[in-house]
Amino acid sequence: MSAVTATIPEDVMKTVQAKPTLREEGVKLGFRLTLPAQILVLFIAVFPLLMQLYISLTDWSPLSGLGWWSAWSLWNNFANYTDLAADARFWSALKRTAIVMIVCVPAEFLLGLALATLFADEFPGKRIFYSILLMPMMVVPAVAGYMFFMLFQSGGPVNDI
Structure with a gap:
């Protein structure tokens, strides 16, 4: 008995891709939904970090009369770091x-x-102890608000200048 092998022409065969699973779609959706927050983090955290690293390799100062983007003209390699290490x-x-x-x-x-x-x-006096522990969280904003109230009065130190 001989085996017969059928050959199918290439143009007849189709490549079928499996549909993405619900989990894969969820991951893609999650990435798309968090993309605005990731871009915000990029501008709030990463950009200033890279900018400060760049500025730390120069002799730039805000009083130098140049913008930080022009600090490359005051490039000093790692002199600031060697001074720091010494x-x-x-x-x-x-x-x-x-x-x-x-x-x-x-x-x-x-x-x-x-x-x-x-x-x-639960224990007796839990609410009292809880209130005592939370008191600093309530007092600090109240004191800060009162300080600004006193500073910015018409006869206060800021407006009396």
Whole structure:
């Protein structure tokens, strides 16, 4: 018995692509819906970061009379960074910042976690303690508003100039 192989001409065969799944469509839709926010982040965060990196490689100053886009004429390569690396005050400040970060961040995290765990359960006086903890959030904006009220009065320090 011999096997017979059928050959189909190329023009008759079609390539059929599978339709995208609902998940793939959802990913594409999600990307399209978040695109305006991503563009906003690009202009709010990434552009200023790149601009400051560019300016840090120059001797440009806002008082130089040039716009930041013309700072390339004051290019100094990495002189600002070598000056920074040679400054003892920078290393002292970096050391203090690292110590504060190593001590304060875990302490604040643990304190916040402990308070969240405490307030997750019901106990007598929970509302009073909750009010005491939220008081600084209410007082700071009120004090700031009162300070601006006092500063901008007709006889206040700002308008009295």
